[in-house]
Amino acid sequence: HAGHTMPSQSPMDHSKMTMNAPPAADDDPMAGMDHGAMNHGDMVMAPMPKGITRKKIGPAETALQAFSDALEVGNRDLAIARLATNLKVVEDGDEENYSDYLGGHLDADIAYQKSVKTILLERTVVNETPARARIVSTIRMISNRSDKKIDIIVKETALIAKQPNGWKIERLEWLSAK
Numbered sequence: 001h002a003g004h005t006m007p008s009q010s011p012m013d014h015s016k017m018t019m020n021a022p023p024a025a026d027d028d029p030m031a032g033m034d035h036g037a038m039n040h041g042d043m044v045m046a047p048m049p050k051g052i053t054r055k056k057i058g059p060a061e062t063a064l065q066a067f068s069d070a071l072e073v074g075n076r077d078l079a080i081a082r083l084a085t086n087l088k089v090v091e092d093g094d095e096e097n098y099s100d101y102l103g104g105h106l107d108a109d110i111a112y113q114k115s116v117k118t119i120l121l122e123r124t125v126v127n128e129t130p131a132r133a134r135i136v137s138t139i140r141m142i143s144n145r146s147d148k149k150i151d152i153i154v155k156e157t158a159l160i161a162k163q164p165n166g167w168k169i170e171r172l173e174w175l176s177a178k
Contacts, residue, residue: 060167061123064082064158066082067079076110079110084098087171089171089172115144123138124136133161134158134160135157137158138155139153139154140154154175154176
């Protein structure tokens with residue numbers, strides 16, 4: 001019970017737990033549970049930290065994460081495999097198309113990712129249609145080299161679409177906090 005303060009002699013009263021709705025279609029056993037109506041034996045419930053840890057992620061987010069992981073480990077081919085040929089990349093206002101990005105900037109992004117530790121602070125996934133998602137992430141990048149100080153927050157927005165050959169990133173926009 002991480003995040004709970006347990007009293008020494010007050011057991012939980014599970015008989016008062018209620019379900020206001022059936023579990024969701026994705027078999028989430030907690031879906032529809034009215035946590036406020038539960039008697040937790042006078043436990044003090046700490047709020048859940050805002051985070052990005054989830055057991056299930058969808059295919060669009062999986063594609064974006066695979067791209068990010070490929071940059072981090074320097075796997076250029078895997079990174080390219082996650083990009084749509086109609087890709088637009090916008091970084092701090094400068095826009096590149098697919099061939100421009102592959103022709104130079106991709107290698108710079110790989111080199112940069114190797115020089116920083118990336119911490120995903122927040123992520124919102126909006127499924128615009130069953131075949132299109134917008135993913136907005138807040139990322140902190142900290143240098144992992146002692147000779148170069150980097151500690152920035154980057155807002156990443158990705159448009160990802162289901163194409164015949166899988167989920168592909170059609171637009172990436174990175175905006176650094178100043």
